Amino acid sequence: MKGALVRTTARACFLGLVLILVLPARGQGQEDRRLKPGAKGQICLECHDAFQEKLARPFLHTPLKNRECSSCHNPHAASHGNLLAARPEQVCQRCHQDVAPETARSVHQPARDGQCMTCHDPHSSNDRFNLVKPASALCFDCHKDLAARVASAKFPHKPLQDGCATCHDPHASSGAARLLKREAPGLCLSCHSAATASFSRSHMGYPVAQSRCTDCHDAHGSSQKAMLFDNVHSPVAKRMCRQCHEEPTAANPLSIKKDALELCGTCHAATVADAFAKKSLHWPLADRKSCLSCHNPHAARQKPLIEGSMLETCGKCHSDTMRRQQSSLVKHVPATSGDCAACHEVHGSDNAFYLKGASNIELCGSCHNYQHHSSHPIGEKVIDPRNGNLTLDCLSCHRSHGSEYQYLAPYDHTKALCLQCHEQMAR
Amino acid sequence: MSSNRHLILAAGSALLAGIAVVASAVTLRPVLSVYDDGAGGPLREPAGVACNDASVLVVSDTGNGRLVRYVYEGGSVKQATQIRLPQLTSPRHVKLSSKDEILVLDSKARQILHLTREGALKGTIGSGRRPAAALPGPVSFDLDARDNVYILDAYSRQVLVVDLAGKRIREIPLPGDGGVFTDLTVDAGGGIFLLDPAKGTIYSASREAQSFSLLTEGLRQRASFPGRITGDGRGLLYIVDEHGGAVLLLGTNGAVHARSLGFGWTNGLLRWPSQMCVNGKGEAFIADTANNRVQILELIQ
Numbered sequence: 001m002k003g004a005l006v007r008t009t010a011r012a013c014f015l016g017l018v019l020i021l022v023l024p025a026r027g028q029g030q031e032d033r034r035l036k037p038g039a040k041g042q043i044c045l046e047c048h049d050a051f052q053e054k055l056a057r058p059f060l061h062t063p064l065k066n067r068e069c070s071s072c073h074n075p076h077a078a079s080h081g082n083l084l085a086a087r088p089e090q091v092c093q094r095c096h097q098d099v100a101p102e103t104a105r106s107v108h109q110p111a112r113d114g115q116c117m118t119c120h121d122p123h124s125s126n127d128r129f130n131l132v133k134p135a136s137a138l139c140f141d142c143h144k145d146l147a148a149r150v151a152s153a154k155f156p157h158k159p160l161q162d163g164c165a166t167c168h169d170p171h172a173s174s175g176a177a178r179l180l181k182r183e184a185p186g187l188c189l190s191c192h193s194a195a196t197a198s199f200s201r202s203h204m205g206y207p208v209a210q211s212r213c214t215d216c217h218d219a220h221g222s223s224q225k226a227m228l229f230d231n232v233h234s235p236v237a238k239r240m241c242r243q244c245h246e247e248p249t250a251a252n253p254l255s256i257k258k259d260a261l262e263l264c265g266t267c268h269a270a271t272v273a274d275a276f277a278k279k280s281l282h283w284p285l286a287d288r289k290s291c292l293s294c295h296n297p298h299a300a301r302q303k304p305l306i307e308g309s310m311l312e313t314c315g316k317c318h319s320d321t322m323r324r325q326q327s328s329l330v331k332h333v334p335a336t337s338g339d340c341a342a343c344h345e346v347h348g349s350d351n352a353f354y355l356k357g358a359s360n361i362e363l364c365g366s367c368h369n370y371q372h373h374s375s376h377p378i379g380e381k382v383i384d385p386r387n388g389n390l391t392l393d394c395l396s397c398h399r400s401h402g403s404e405y406q407y408l409a410p411y412d413h414t415k416a417l418c419l420q421c422h423e424q425m426a427r
Numbered sequence: 428m429s430s431n432r433h434l435i436l437a438a439g440s441a442l443l444a445g446i447a448v449v450a451s452a453v454t455l456r457p458v459l460s461v462y463d464d465g466a467g468g469p470l471r472e473p474a475g476v477a478c479n480d481a482s483v484l485v486v487s488d489t490g491n492g493r494l495v496r497y498v499y500e501g502g503s504v505k506q507a508t509q510i511r512l513p514q515l516t517s518p519r520h521v522k523l524s525s526k527d528e529i530l531v532l533d534s535k536a537r538q539i540l541h542l543t544r545e546g547a548l549k550g551t552i553g554s555g556r557r558p559a560a561a562l563p564g565p566v567s568f569d570l571d572a573r574d575n576v577y578i579l580d581a582y583s584r585q586v587l588v589v590d591l592a593g594k595r596i597r598e599i600p601l602p603g604d605g606g607v608f609t610d611l612t613v614d615a616g617g618g619i620f621l622l623d624p625a626k627g628t629i630y631s632a633s634r635e636a637q638s639f640s641l642l643t644e645g646l647r648q649r650a651s652f653p654g655r656i657t658g659d660g661r662g663l664l665y666i667v668d669e670h671g672g673a674v675l676l677l678g679t680n681g682a683v684h685a686r687s688l689g690f691g692w693t694n695g696l697l698r699w700p701s702q703m704c705v706n707g708k709g710e711a712f713i714a715d716t717a718n719n720r721v722q723i724l725e726l727i728q
Contacts, residue, residue: 261563261582276537277535278535279489279516279517279534279535280517280534281534281537281563281564283566283581283607283609285563286563286564286566286581286582287563287581287582287607288581288582288583288584289605290563290582316625317607317624317625318652319625319647320647320651320652320670320671321670324651352472352474352489352490352699352716352717353699353717384692386692386693387462387692387693387718387719387720388462388469389462389463389469389470389471389718389719389720390692390718390719420692
């Protein structure tokens, strides 16, 4: 009995030892033994013959070059399109982890959203970095406004011919906004030396090396000499810096000679006087920065020297209005296009809401002529039933900065709007 | 249940935005709307209201270029008197001194007019540095319990404190972050609360402080354009949401207690409201500018 137990134990130990030694060896060799040669990729090309054209391109993605289709694709089944082994951005991130680090100051939206294939062909390309198009053409596919400006510029910026990546990092920038490799002036000064006589002469001897070049120059080219923004303030165009600034040899040469309001008012006296004659002055004019709150005194892309678009400039304070417009299902064109001044007096107004003219009926009527043929009664003689101190006008039923509802109405359907006043019609 | 969930969600989003929210049953209940000057003349775009504990209510009837002085007692307005002056063409922010004298900021003259309680001109109050005609003038002002005037002067980037005779007492520089400061209020202890609607922030400075410090931020998560501020001397601040037609009620520590009222035409709703005043009796008055009326409300706690 005892001998049988010893034999059984010894047999079990032997079998265990065999299993320990043999099983890993079987696992290791299993793949090689079961897969045909080239099964990781070469064999795929036997069926996917359209890849011959891709393989002929000069820039091949490394996995394809190594015929390792299974690096990205699952050859049997997958939960993702094109038999991808994971979500597309996850597949890319297996090798390209640090494309858009979380600490970056600015990140390109496709990189942030994991839309790598917006710009890259995952197999091969005729262009470096497997781009789906030549670099500049690719960028301009989305940045169409910029493309139009670049195309029409009489004075292009030469680095742009080498591609946007000369100044921008296409994925993310760790140290600068707008994907710039460095902020201005550092980036600009890497090509343009501030130490030359011509640089000093161009800037009338003023020490601008530490100023932000892009306050005056359009880095994408313009139709003004020296690539100044297309709208140049007259004293700048005439090189009359000293009209506003201290002498270049002064202790603070870039300081302006007077307060902005007073300084601007020496030439723009009529504009200032007109604003000051109104019942309400727009807040920026009451501030120390005054005109410079909204205008660039040197050059700007927008007329009349507006700093940025009106959506950006007005939106600095009126972000709620911009947000309302953007999120509205029904939009008002002047608000969408940032033409705030189409309806509003921007410096000062006699109207409590800075509207142009005494009545919004006239103002709206300058674009909409409904009141001449098919309007609900409106005007000074038509009392608003909701409030005897109001008369009916366009804003009695419409919201001018966009609405969730049809016809820019403030309520969810016509009935709710009409019943505000016509309660007796309710059923 | 649903309203509780909304309250929790609102509190959560406000906390994320940096605002403390206090669960507190405080709100404003509409009592009465004032539509005319007592003689049948309608109010037009009123932009200012002043009140006190002695039942005096003064309205800047801005669109008509006049002030109207009322007595509000027993739930009704009476003894309406209109005040017209050549210097008064666009009256806006208005305050009452401890002696019932009227101080009003005229946005066209761009100066603060000092009137007797009957409405006769006593003088003007300003920085006195340059002729008012050449300057944008004060943005807003308030009075403390000693009738010192706190002038918000964005052009000089400071709050200037003067007495009623115009004698300079002190000045506090505005926070140096390029803010858009539209209004201020002074509490009973001389503490100043300064409002920046663009950033949605309130700064405060105690009676002896030499500078402002941030009290709260993220108000734009709770209000479209928090453009006006006032206090009630009892620990509450009222922020008028000019674009949203509502009022935020805050503690003087910056914690939000409630959002009250809403946008609309009927009584109890507001369209582009401006100045608000709350007296010691818990009566609140709002210049409901685009509705051409003043609304009287009751603070419910």
